[in-house]
Amino acid sequence: MLQVINLHAAINNQQILKGIDLHVRAGEVHAIMGPNGSGKSTLAQVLAGREHYTVTSGDILFEGESLLEKSTEQRALAGLFLAFQYPVEIPGVNTAYFLRTALNTLKRERGEKEIKAIEFQEFLRSKMALVDMDESFIRRSVNEGFSGGEKKRSEILQMLVLEPKLAILDETDSGLDIDALKIVAEGVNRLRDNRNAFILVTHYQRLLNMIVPDVVHVLYQGRIVRTAGAELALELEKSGYDGIKSEFNSVVEART
Amino acid sequence: MREAAWVESNYAGLAGCADPVAGLNGMRERALSRFLELGIPAVSDEEWRFTNLSAIAETPFKLAAESGSSPQRLSEARINEEGAIELVFVNGFYAAGLSSPPGEGLTVRAVSLAGASKRDAGLITNHLGSLLSFEHKAFAALNTAFFRDGALVVVPDGVKMGRPVHLIHITEPGAEAAVTHPRSLILIGADAEARVIESYSGPAGRPYLTNPAVEILVGANAHLDHVKLQDEGNQARHIALNRIALERDSRYSSNVISLGAALMRNDIHTALKGEGSEVQLNGLVLAGDDQHIDNFTEIEHAQARARSQELYKVILDQRASAVFTGRIHVRKGAQKTDAIQSNANLLLSEEAKVDTQPQLEIYADDVRCTHSGTVGQIDEDSVFYLRSRGVSAAQARDILIRAFAGDVIDGLPSHAVREKIEVLLRERLRGGHLVRAAESRS
Numbered sequence: 001m002l003q004v005i006n007l008h009a010a011i012n013n014q015q016i017l018k019g020i021d022l023h024v025r026a027g028e029v030h031a032i033m034g035p036n037g038s039g040k041s042t043l044a045q046v047l048a049g050r051e052h053y054t055v056t057s058g059d060i061l062f063e064g065e066s067l068l069e070k071s072t073e074q075r076a077l078a079g080l081f082l083a084f085q086y087p088v089e090i091p092g093v094n095t096a097y098f099l100r101t102a103l104n105t106l107k108r109e110r111g112e113k114e115i116k117a118i119e120f121q122e123f124l125r126s127k128m129a130l131v132d133m134d135e136s137f138i139r140r141s142v143n144e145g146f147s148g149g150e151k152k153r154s155e156i157l158q159m160l161v162l163e164p165k166l167a168i169l170d171e172t173d174s175g176l177d178i179d180a181l182k183i184v185a186e187g188v189n190r191l192r193d194n195r196n197a198f199i200l201v202t203h204y205q206r207l208l209n210m211i212v213p214d215v216v217h218v219l220y221q222g223r224i225v226r227t228a229g230a231e232l233a234l235e236l237e238k239s240g241y242d243g244i245k246s247e248f249n250s251v252v253e254a255r256t
Numbered sequence: 257m258r259e260a261a262w263v264e265s266n267y268a269g270l271a272g273c274a275d276p277v278a279g280l281n282g283m284r285e286r287a288l289s290r291f292l293e294l295g296i297p298a299v300s301d302e303e304w305r306f307t308n309l310s311a312i313a314e315t316p317f318k319l320a321a322e323s324g325s326s327p328q329r330l331s332e333a334r335i336n337e338e339g340a341i342e343l344v345f346v347n348g349f350y351a352a353g354l355s356s357p358p359g360e361g362l363t364v365r366a367v368s369l370a371g372a373s374k375r376d377a378g379l380i381t382n383h384l385g386s387l388l389s390f391e392h393k394a395f396a397a398l399n400t401a402f403f404r405d406g407a408l409v410v411v412p413d414g415v416k417m418g419r420p421v422h423l424i425h426i427t428e429p430g431a432e433a434a435v436t437h438p439r440s441l442i443l444i445g446a447d448a449e450a451r452v453i454e455s456y457s458g459p460a461g462r463p464y465l466t467n468p469a470v471e472i473l474v475g476a477n478a479h480l481d482h483v484k485l486q487d488e489g490n491q492a493r494h495i496a497l498n499r500i501a502l503e504r505d506s507r508y509s510s511n512v513i514s515l516g517a518a519l520m521r522n523d524i525h526t527a528l529k530g531e532g533s534e535v536q537l538n539g540l541v542l543a544g545d546d547q548h549i550d551n552f553t554e555i556e557h558a559q560a561r562a563r564s565q566e567l568y569k570v571i572l573d574q575r576a577s578a579v580f581t582g583r584i585h586v587r588k589g590a591q592k593t594d595a596i597q598s599n600a601n602l603l604l605s606e607e608a609k610v611d612t613q614p615q616l617e618i619y620a621d622d623v624r625c626t627h628s629g630t631v632g633q634i635d636e637d638s639v640f641y642l643r644s645r646g647v648s649a650a651q652a653r654d655i656l657i658r659a660f661a662g663d664v665i666d667g668l669p670s671h672a673v674r675e676k677i678e679v680l681l682r683e684r685l686r687g688g689h690l691v692r693a694a695e696s697r698s
Contacts, residue, residue: 048644049643049644050640051640071643071649072640072643072644072649073643073644073646073647073648073649073652076643076644076645076646077646081644081645082644084641084644087641088635088637088638088640088641090638090641090642090656090659091659091662092658092659092660092661092662092663093642093655093656093659098642098645098647098655099645101647101651101655102642102645102646102647105646105647105648106646109646141659142641158645162645162646
């Protein structure tokens with residue numbers, strides 16, 4: 001589904017991603033872990049097409065097609081979804097209106113019939129129940145005045161509405177209490193099937209107890225330095241990143 | 257002086273013209289001589305620092321002649337509201353054939369000033385010019401000197417009107433640049449409720465000047481919602497004065513939507529003359545190209561326990577410029593005054609320019625007055641967020657512009673008016689930029 005090939009990306013002439021290779025197949029859940037500043041969020045943003053970042057070399061293939069020339073919205077319409085680490089508050093834009101606009105844009109793209117306002121409300125309510133979202137959500141502006149937990153649940157709700165092929169969750173678990181974390185995990189597990197895939201960007205093992213990944217990668221200094229199964233996350237939980245850091249640094253030193 | 261020549265050329269032969277209403281007792285002559293003393297304000301005048309009127313002083317206008325109206329313009333001006341009372345003025349003259357006044361014999365009156373009955377003539381004599389002084393305002397003097405007609409709206413004590421009164425002002429210039437000075441008087445009795453909509457429009461590509469003056473009295477415990485929709489042609493100049501006085505416990509909302517005109521100055525003075533009265537001044541500006549839109553507002557807290565809220569949202573593109581002045585005077589003894597003022601500006605281009613000036617004069621000690629002025633651009637993080645959900649960049653920007661205007665539009669006093677403004681706004685939004693109304697309709 002997604003192939004990231006030797007991806008290099010920079011912001012303000014500063015190289016952040018220094019050759020990422022990643023292969024995500026349909027039906028898989030990948031976790032990307034790593035210490036702060038290693039480039040995890042950058043990777044998520046570059047995949048979503050954030051224009052701040054320049055891809056300096058490499059490629060991103062989504063279902064065989066390069067995404068590099070595609071705009072953020074074209075990527076979304078192709079089936080990519082980014083759950084933001086810091087969802088933006090947008091006063092004056094009604095959440096239900098916005099989500100219906102987004103869903104209908106997708107439906108048009110897929111050649112499906114658009115959903116009417118009343119029908120959408122029913123549909124949205126059914127999804128709201130899944131993430132334990134209060135009724136007032138429908139009337140509120142996008143993320144405006146939401147608590148941290150509400151924002152993250154709103155991201156999951158949007159994911160459930162838009163049903164992407166590939167969802168990238170950028171630290172959706174951070175700052176959540178255990179109940180909210182469960183809601184997020186249930187959202188992913190509910191959507192998860194053999195036709196879609198997930199990339200979970202996270203610091204912590206605890207989300208991965210609830211969403212068991214197929215593959216765990218460790219990102220450090222703009223490179224993937226280790227890839228293994230779910231057991232890697234457990235190992236990191238116990239011993240932290242120090243082992244990986246020193247291993248990586250000695251490799252770098254040896255090279256220079 | 258140049259004003260004398262300007263007046264002579266614009267209004268030649270009018271000196272001997274009969275007053276359109278009785279009982280003015282030389283008011284027009286006094287206004288004219290005061291105008292000649294004051295002259296057209298220059299930018300050296302503190303109140304006109306940011307608005308240059310030299311184009312007006314240099315244009316020879318002709319007082320507009322009676323005319324029919326383009327049916328399309330009239331239908332575009334209409335607001336789709338069941339039972340609306342419509343008074344149509346074309347070139348400042350009442351167009352009876354196009355109007356739908358309330359029936360005869362009703363207590364509510366909405367008539368042309370010039371066509372007012374004998375019983376209403378007394379009201380006009382008593383009130384016309386009572387709120388609008390031309391001592392210091394040149395364009396108040398000019399209007400008073402040369403108005404030909406306008407509306408008289410009288411809502412008697414205790415009458416709660418369901419349907420709105422819509423005053424439709426249309427300019428249809430002839431070969432020369434036309435000038436009109438519509439004059440209106442709106443009297444809302446005690447405990448009454450009413451809605452008045454004023455709209456102004458005219459052709460694109462033709463220079464003309466509209467100089468309206470409106471005086472409004474809101475009686476004790478009464479409630480008036482007022483909408484002004486300025487959608488003049490792109491070479492029009494619109495210089496308006498509005499004077500509102502509020503009696504005890506009354507409520508008044510002003511909603512000024514500025515879309516058209518090359519240059520607009522809308523001067524609103526609201527006097528909270530009665531204890532416990534409440535005013536809400538809302539404004540929305542949408543301006544592009546070289547438009548210059550100047551909203552000059554004054555709120556006078558003369559009595560205790562009055563509240564004022566002011567919210568002006570300004571959206572500018574291309575080389576457009578806007579001015580917002582928010583004067584608030586709190587008189588001695590106006591304790592427990594509660595005044596909130598906010599002016600937010602959204603710039604869609606590098607060249608657009610805005611001047612925002614809160615001016616608070618407070619002579620009472622137990623008051624709450626707050627003000628804020630902001631200038632910003634479309635938030636790129638928000639654009640990215642919307643795009644990441646599949647919404648196009650162009651649509652994301654339009655959504656965000658609409659959102660910026662949202663609180664003013666949502667505050668409009670009727671569904672039909674909101675719908676109308678939504679449509680006009682949608683027509684002018686194109687991928688995060690403003691296009692001209694004419695372009696959007698073609």
